[in-house]
Amino acid sequence: MMINAERLCRVFEELVVIDSPSMEEGAVCLRLQTIFSELGAQVYVDETREKTGSQTGNLIAFFMGDVDAEPIMLSGHMDTVEPGRGINPVLRDGVYVSAGETILGADDKSAIAIIIEVMRTVREKNLKICPVEVVLTTCEEKGLLGAKALDISKLRSRFGLILDSTDVEGIVTKAPAANRFTFRIYGKAAHAGAQPEKGLSAIQVASSAISAIKLGRIDDETTCNIGIFHAGTATNIIPDLALIEGEVRSHNLARLEEVTLEIVSAFERSVKTARDSSPDPDFPFFEKELIRDFPNTDIKHDHRVVKLVQKAAYNQNRSMDTVTVGGGSDANIFFEKGIAAGVIGTGMKDLHTTSENVSISDMVSAAELIIEVLKIHSSGEPLY
Known part of the structure; x- marks a missing residue:
């Protein structure tokens, strides 16, 4: 040796x-x-x-x-x-x-x-x-x-x-290559007991989007995860902000972009659906940040x-x-x-x-x- x-x-x-x-x-x-x-x-x-x-x-x-x-x-x-x-x-x-x-x-x-x-x-x-x-x-x-x-x-x-x-x-x-995403859903705060009708829950909008997304192993080459979800300040306040962070990984670059787009689309649809029935046409709204994490x-x-x-x-x-x-x-x-x-x-x-x-x-x-x-x-x- x-x-x-x-x-x-x-x-x-x-x-x-x-x-x-x-x-x-x-x-x-x-x-x-x-x-x-x-x-x-x-x-x-x-x-x-x-x-x-x-x-x-x-x-x-x-x-x-x-x-x-x-x-x-x-x-x-x-x-x-x-x-x-x-x-x-x-x-x-x-x-x-x-x-x-x-x-x-x-x-x-x-x-x-x-x-x-x-x-x-x-x-x-x-x-x-x-x-x-x-x-x-x-x-x-x-x-x-x-x-x-x-x-x-x-x-x-x-x-x-x-x-x-x-x-x-x-x-x-x-x-794999990886994309990282950060989404912010903006709703409207209101007293959850006294005036819930005036509020719009960012958690509900975000949850609707997440429920439409497949997480975990998507296929043999692709995975998806949401690892961070922050929202709300108290149980008696309708939350006006939800922060969601996650990632998509894939050995197939085309599939990576496809799944990333599907996730963005799910959030966009959820926001649009909530806005269509909202008393305030400006809420909710959605901000997204997509980062190419690594090749x-x-x-x-x-x-x-x-x-x-x-x-x-x-x-x-x-x-x-x-x-x-x-x-x-x-x-x-x-x-x-x-x-x-x-x-x-x-x-x-x-x-x-x-x-x-x-x-x-x-x-x-x-x-x-x-x-x-x-x-x-x-x-x-x-x-x-």
Whole structure:
């Protein structure tokens, strides 16, 4: 085994105790700049902080390599979700957990620790490899903001791997696009007991629309959810405002737009129906905000990044299946911008909960896989 598991663990422990909730990645970014510079990379932090609102920009570390081969990207994100302050990692039977009422931070600091250990191993073993471009983003957990703001023209790689998944025996090649919507229904307030006739319930109008919408799994490629509904201030006041927020996701872009339009139409019909019988022709009325949250990922199964990972896994007597998921990641943004980045796992489990955990063996396995990927790509050996 080439990977130094003890060293990998030390780095992981060091990183997770540095608080870095989304927007507050400054301290961990400074530490990573030092680490990658000491490893011989050309390191810079981009200027995306003004767009994302983070303390810092995305970190890019470029290793020149010794082989004339196309650069490969290795990527993860620096931010964590809450509760992510004062993390105390504890090792139990080879598995890291959080000791307190916090997440562990393996999402995604297990990825960063793995990448650092890979590049240290390359240097220590004097491996002759291709150029490697490490891209660590900010605000991934806030809507992929760092990746969205990243100027891809400044990167040298056009394919690579993102370490941001649980499955150590799968590479994510297909993920949906998503539209997000915010609707505001304006009715008329009135005393619910004394003068209900003068009121117009925004809740009733919104509920009528929602009842006409199919939620959950729409088909094999499409889902829809309304996750937020705010309305009303007291039980004796007819509510004059209802706020509804939700999303549509689909692997089929045409279907994504079709379902989004159906939802908008359902609300428009409900508002019109209520207005037709309203004593006030100006109420209710409807405001909508539609946001293209993120694009899809659709890496073909014969793409070189897929074949590289599968070849590396084969060489290690492991399986590596292509995986379709229902969530988004930085890979979605990179794909739209011209970088095919398959998502592979570090073994982290129970993400975004205080039960989050990751095993040393899975992190070592992921690091070994990446070393093999780099060796294969650098050697130029056939992938088919």
